[in-house]
Amino acid sequence: MPIMEWDDTLDVGVQAMNDEHKRILDLMNQINDAHEDGLTGGLVIALVNQLGQVTLDHFRDEEAYMARTGYAGLASHALIHKDLLAKYTAYADDTRRNDGRLPEKFLMFLKLWLTAHIRGIDMKYGPKGEALRQAG
Ligand SMILES: [Fe+2]
Ligand SMILES: [Fe+2]
Structure with missing residues (x-):
């Protein structure tokens, strides 16, 4: 069963980023x-x-x-990416060490990352972001 299928709630309003998110989702x-x-x-x-x-x-x-569009939240967003990548790398190392056996927490992490990161923080840098920022 898929963790999540693509739908409009994941649409950040930037085609290239949506395409990359779809690729991530697929993997x-x-x-x-x-x-x-x-x-x-x-x-x-x-x-x-x-x-x-x-x-x-x-x-x-x-x-x-985000740099190209002068998005003010770039620095904090980049820090979150760095943290996600460090966590991903640690889980990936565990998986490699355990001959491809996936830690249960890894699957939870992937699921949370999708829902929280794309729907929450990624949504803010695109065209929908201005309205979201104004709403607080
Ligand atoms: Fe992001
Ligand atoms: Fe993203």
Whole structure:
């Protein structure tokens, strides 16, 4: 079962960022499927590595977008990315050390990251952000 399907509540209003979020979502769902199917080993590790790389690229692209548009929240957003990446890297290391067995907490982390980060903080840098910021 997928962790989450794409829907309008994840739309940040920036096509390139939506596309990258969809790619992240797709990889998260593949990792979750692999976990539910009881898969381990190289296939799972490859998926985890791939999601790590896609995430790294995405954070870089998102920060470049925020810099380009002069978004005031860039510094704090970038710090949150750094923290997420550090957590991701630690879980990925655990998975590699355990021959592709995914820690349960890793799946929880992926799910929370999606709901909280994209719907919460990512939403603020796009065109919807101005209204959100005005609403406090
Ligand atoms: Fe972000
Ligand atoms: Fe994002």
